[in-house]
Amino acid sequence: xxxxxxxxxxxxxxxxxxxxxxxxxxxxxxxxxxxxxxxxxxxxxxxxxxxxxxxxxxxxxxxxxxxxxxxxxxxxxxxxxxxxxxxxxxxxxxxxxxxxxxxxxxxxxxxxx
Amino acid sequence: xxxxxxxxxxxxxxxxxxxxxxxxxxxxxxxxxxxxxxxxxxxxxxxxxxxxxxxxxxxxxxxxxxxxxxxxxxxxxxxxxxxxxxxxxxxxxxxxxxxxxxxxxxxxxxxxx
Numbered sequence: 656x657x658x659x660x661x662x663x664x665x666x667x668x669x670x671x672x673x674x675x676x677x678x679x680x681x682x683x684x685x686x687x688x689x690x691x692x693x694x695x696x697x698x699x700x701x702x703x704x705x706x707x708x709x710x711x712x713x714x715x716x717x718x719x720x721x722x723x724x725x726x727x728x729x730x731x732x733x734x735x736x737x738x739x740x741x742x743x744x745x746x747x748x749x750x751x752x753x754x755x756x757x758x759x760x761x762x763x764x765x766x767x768x
Numbered sequence: 769x770x771x772x773x774x775x776x777x778x779x780x781x782x783x784x785x786x787x788x789x790x791x792x793x794x795x796x797x798x799x800x801x802x803x804x805x806x807x808x809x810x811x812x813x814x815x816x817x818x819x820x821x822x823x824x825x826x827x828x829x830x831x832x833x834x835x836x837x838x839x840x841x842x843x844x845x846x847x848x849x850x851x852x853x854x855x856x857x858x859x860x861x862x863x864x865x866x867x868x869x870x871x872x873x874x875x876x877x878x879x880x881x
Contacts, residue, residue, distance in 0.1 A: 755802070
């Protein structure tokens with residue numbers, strides 16, 4: 656079974672630029688999560704999808720972050736415009752509907768200069 | 769505010785010793801508990817899940833759960849240098865149809881040869 660795929664693995668941008676991350680979950684996993692992880696901290700949930708609907712986006716900075724999962728499979732997370740404090744690892748995870756065990760992709764390390 | 773607390777460490781143990789990692793949680797309704805291992809520069813990897821009071825063993829790893837005390841722990845027997853990583857505790861919360869995990873900040877473990 657293929658794992659969660661993410662791209663790109665690394666991205667360096669200047670502040671005020673935009674960036675997009677892509678995630679393809681494990682086949683058959685209905686629930687998809689985007690997390691932000693700052694060095695030395697646990698993952699912070701940004702947004703949770705169930706199929707193509709948003710279940711929780713309470714911690715998503717909606718003035719600059721957006722995410723979509725149009726066909727209920729892969730997902731994109733966008734930041735526009737980026738700030739220095741957005742430098743972090745962005746993790747995508749997925750799980751079967753109704754379960755809690757989450758499986759993570761390799762992450763995208765974003766550096767904003 | 770539902771919380772998961774872990775000692776940040778670093779916890780340092782000699783090779784061959786038992787490493788004990790602890791986690792407390794605030795939501796008495798939580799039913800599912802997970803330990804993830806995260807190597808430096810990598811994404812979290814699920815290593816143990818536990819749902820019932822008592823012990824659950826898997827190889828060198830034992831998870832212990834005490835719901836009355838709202839406490840979950842991870843024991844690593846015969847610690848190896850390859851066990852050096854950050855260990856994240858995650859606990860479920862239920863909010864209607866929203867099934868998600870609350871994460872601790874992680875405990876850094878160093879196993880010294």
